[in-house]
Amino acid sequence: MDYAVALAGLAVVHLLAVASPGPSTVLVIQTAAVSGRRAGLLAAFAMMLGALVWAAAALFGLQVLFARFEWLYLAFRIAGALYLLYLAYMLLRHAGAPLPEADPSAANPSAVLVGAWQGFLKALLLQLSNPKVMVFMGSIFISLLPAQPPSWMDATVLAIVALNEFTWFALLALLFSGGAARAFYRRTKLWLDRLMGGVLGLLGARLLVSEV
Template identity: 45%
Template sequence: MSPYALPLAELALANFIGMISPGPAFLLVSRAAAGRGRAAGFGLSLGVAIAATTWAAAACFGVALVMARFAPLYEAIQIAGGLYLVWIGISAWRAPPPELDLAAPSGSPGFLRAVATGAALNLGNPKIVIFFTSIFVALLPAHTPLWLSAAAIAIVGLQEVTWYCLVTLLFSRARVQRAYRRAGLWIERTVGTLLIAIGARILGAAV
């Protein structure tokens, strides 16, 4: 067995535990899948995975250390991310439940917009790069070969897109969508309240 197999397995487990903890990405993907169908859910899943992979790559190349030295940059990203979550939460409160659009093709503007939303959501959370830096430093060798860093980044991206696509498949089932149509307004307001609370907590930590 390769001496790197165990560190990679431990990294995958640590990322999986952190990933499945309910947070803004889970709320948005499940809400989109239930309210707008699989295309929107898959788009958000892809965007979230792209951003997580970007932060994982940044962690491998020491971006967390740069952010530690340039605190205003870190705080600026935090503030932008917090404001973005608050804005999405307010939008969820103000807008009626969206109509289901199950026929939307994966290449439609709605899909691409969902990808951009998912990416912006995770890119606006610089704490992710701190998380990846901590587990990479703790679990990977001090002088990590380039191929091992690439494998770790690939594991993160694959896990993220697989998990959120599974969330999409679950919440886009007809039974879940029927429940969403019955209670859509209150679901939107509950999700909106949670997103506003998370955004406010991020803003509170940044200022």
């Protein structure tokens, strides 16, 4: 197998998966719109870190452990579902609250920084609480990579995952933290938060009852 072709195929398939709408997309958009550019970029960085953890786990054997101990995978899946339901509840609960000021020049800088790191933590927990990320990565690794890749190829795979994840979510953060997007979010916050909360709730319920 040509290594360059395999890596190019992996990059395309993974990027398409990252760009597909899901709870990560919802959370980064909401974080950027509510808390501003810094928080959105930190959330994007957290998504990248979480994806790297699962990618490394898929490369180095945790998927085998999940297959052997089904209760461990089930525990991760339930934890992920409950966390999604919690995020949905918080969005729905605070849908009617006014949009906080995200401009550091017009707000308490320490409060802005705290909000940004809270967004980072929420995003990291979301990514780490979903073992399906690792299952997906494991499946594309098996399908697209040689059976015994050289060590440099493992490092390249992790670099591709990091680049795809951060680039996509950073673009979302920059787009939805802009003035026009933030003004739109301010006008429609009640209904957008309800919509995003409903989407996260449905995804959490789906993850909770799914068999795989």
